[in-house]
Amino acid sequence: MNIAIEELSVAYAGRAVVSGVHLIAADGEIAGLVGPNGSGKSSVLRTVYRHLRPAAGRVLVDGRDVWELTPVQAARCVAALPQERTSDFELTVGDIVMMGRTPYKRPFAGEDATDRAVVAGALERVGMGAARGRSFSTLSGGERQRVLLARALAQDPDVLVLDEPTNHLDVLHQVELLALLREQRRTTLVSLHDLNAAASVCDRLHVLHRGRVVASGTPREVLTPELLAEVFGVRAAVLEHPLTGDPLIAFDHRSPAAVASPVTTAVAP
Amino acid sequence: MPIVEADAQTTPARTGPDHTPGRAPGVRHVRAGVLAAVLGVALLAALTFAVAWGSTDVPPREVWSVVLRRLSGEAPRPGTSDLIVWQLRLPRALLAAVVGAGLGLVGTAVQALVRNPLADPYLLGISSGASLGAVGALVLGLGTGGALGLGTSGAAFVGALATFALVWLIARRGGGFSPLRLVLAGVGLGQFLTGFTSYLVLQAGDEQQTQGVLFWLMGSLGGAGWETLAVPAAAVPVALLLLMARARALNTMMMGDETAAGLGVSPARLRRELFVVTSVLTGVLVAVSGAIAFVGLMVPHACRLLVGADHRRLLPVSALFGAVLLVVVDIVCRTALDTQELPVGVVTSLIGAPALLYLLDRRLGRNA
Numbered sequence: 117m118n119i120a121i122e123e124l125s126v127a128y129a130g131r132a133v134v135s136g137v138h139l140i141a142a143d144g145e146i147a148g149l150v151g152p153n154g155s156g157k158s159s160v161l162r163t164v165y166r167h168l169r170p171a172a173g174r175v176l177v178d179g180r181d182v183w184e185l186t187p188v189q190a191a192r193c194v195a196a197l198p199q200e201r202t203s204d205f206e207l208t209v210g211d212i213v214m215m216g217r218t219p220y221k222r223p224f225a226g227e228d229a230t231d232r233a234v235v236a237g238a239l240e241r242v243g244m245g246a247a248r249g250r251s252f253s254t255l256s257g258g259e260r261q262r263v264l265l266a267r268a269l270a271q272d273p274d275v276l277v278l279d280e281p282t283n284h285l286d287v288l289h290q291v292e293l294l295a296l297l298r299e300q301r302r303t304t305l306v307s308l309h310d311l312n313a314a315a316s317v318c319d320r321l322h323v324l325h326r327g328r329v330v331a332s333g334t335p336r337e338v339l340t341p342e343l344l345a346e347v348f349g350v351r352a353a354v355l356e357h358p359l360t361g362d363p364l365i366a367f368d369h370r371s372p373a374a375v376a377s378p379v380t381t382a383v384a385p
Numbered sequence: 386m387p388i389v390e391a392d393a394q395t396t397p398a399r400t401g402p403d404h405t406p407g408r409a410p411g412v413r414h415v416r417a418g419v420l421a422a423v424l425g426v427a428l429l430a431a432l433t434f435a436v437a438w439g440s441t442d443v444p445p446r447e448v449w450s451v452v453l454r455r456l457s458g459e460a461p462r463p464g465t466s467d468l469i470v471w472q473l474r475l476p477r478a479l480l481a482a483v484v485g486a487g488l489g490l491v492g493t494a495v496q497a498l499v500r501n502p503l504a505d506p507y508l509l510g511i512s513s514g515a516s517l518g519a520v521g522a523l524v525l526g527l528g529t530g531g532a533l534g535l536g537t538s539g540a541a542f543v544g545a546l547a548t549f550a551l552v553w554l555i556a557r558r559g560g561g562f563s564p565l566r567l568v569l570a571g572v573g574l575g576q577f578l579t580g581f582t583s584y585l586v587l588q589a590g591d592e593q594q595t596q597g598v599l600f601w602l603m604g605s606l607g608g609a610g611w612e613t614l615a616v617p618a619a620a621v622p623v624a625l626l627l628l629m630a631r632a633r634a635l636n637t638m639m640m641g642d643e644t645a646a647g648l649g650v651s652p653a654r655l656r657r658e659l660f661v662v663t664s665v666l667t668g669v670l671v672a673v674s675g676a677i678a679f680v681g682l683m684v685p686h687a688c689r690l691l692v693g694a695d696h697r698r699l700l701p702v703s704a705l706f707g708a709v710l711l712v713v714v715d716i717v718c719r720t721a722l723d724t725q726e727l728p729v730g731v732v733t734s735l736i737g738a739p740a741l742l743y744l745l746d747r748r749l750g751r752n753a
Binding site for chain 1: 690
């Protein structure tokens, strides 16, 4: 299944936050959205899992506009891992992963053997098979993310959409979560803050800046010192990772880029 | 005991229990079916004693013989037993059960609606509106004296719906329908209406009127009769059905609107539906029993500790638990003092607060 976002615009209270975004994720590809804070990454993702209705444009999954499907039909092909990661209610791991079956259940229908097998399988796949009865609030950040990924997998989706899945995770848990993501071999749209993580896990990157896509391509094509200076406003060298061969960005943490800082480009039209 | 994580480089697979730290055991819940059966038996027992005990005790066996005789359509045996059991105490006991069940449901729904396990029906201002309606009717003489006549109930229901409409309009302004806007609109309007009610209470002419008003504000089942029972007895099962049909959708809302949307639920639409169901049901309940505090907050919370947060189990268990609780409370209210009846709300607060603290303490102790 592929995703095609065409001429997408999003507005909050009349103010455009995303305009004219066009991007494609091919079948089985991991497409990364990167960009500074407020560049519109989350807004784009929200239109895909139907939380935010586009002001204009279309979101196509295998040629079908998700906004012309019913919410339930859409939830059967797109599963989301939004940034909501806590609950004031005492939920168990099993409660949360079973939520993934919601799009498949009629009102009043109980859980059948299929649901239980799917939930158990999803928990197994993220290595949380033994945690079913545990309280979600007692889990570590990394464990929570794996449980939420299991919920998305229990939805049996064609497409996974993840909003900053590695936020607040330590390095090992980031590595584990991204490795899990690659193992799934599903069409995936993921926003990431960590450019080095994005460079090694994504097949293609789309750079968002002020609500527009300013670059698309493989990580090697996209992540250049010039782009990092212009979009992120930082000085950086792009090296080759000695272990993996992926692009490795070495930031200059002492001073921002001299040219095209975000403040000066903000004045430009 | 230190937990050794699997070597991430050689075995990125996260299989086997060694990857799951073994500190906290699973949350232990009671099986919902077992609990429901226990509560069902408890409800029958509580109803029996509610009818048996009072200023004149009727033996439980006699209670059932009167009830079965009536139910089988035979002519009632003449005597005081039939009068006490069938005309006076049974409608009241049943009303306590229905109102308790309704409050349990409303509390569960409102907590999901505003996504806060410590919310209660009063948060949306609807009971305040109902109280103002009822008290206004009493003071202006539309109700008949201190008795909770049809005039008062009607005014309470109108007050509830009017408040509901106002809260709705305020919360909708700006297009959003967020939990925070709902709570702010509800609390704000509720306080405003409560101020009016207090003013009316001060203005109440004679002592009997004031007495009636206070009884209303603290909740009472004293107005029960077969005719008061009909509307709530129909409304509570309908509300249970409507909410059960949305139980899975309610579950998805516990983590947030984006999660719900990603799972094929429209949170705005669900919230509108919940708001209508809870408002109408609250209006019906307050109209027949006044503002009974704490049940709507306490019951779902306690039930969540017992059976977990899944609404497919939580809703029916909360209804049953609320029913048992209010029947028992009303027994206490009628029999604790020789000289007068206690308002239901006084006893629900006295029982509810310590019970909640105990349950919270137990829960925290287990998870520590």
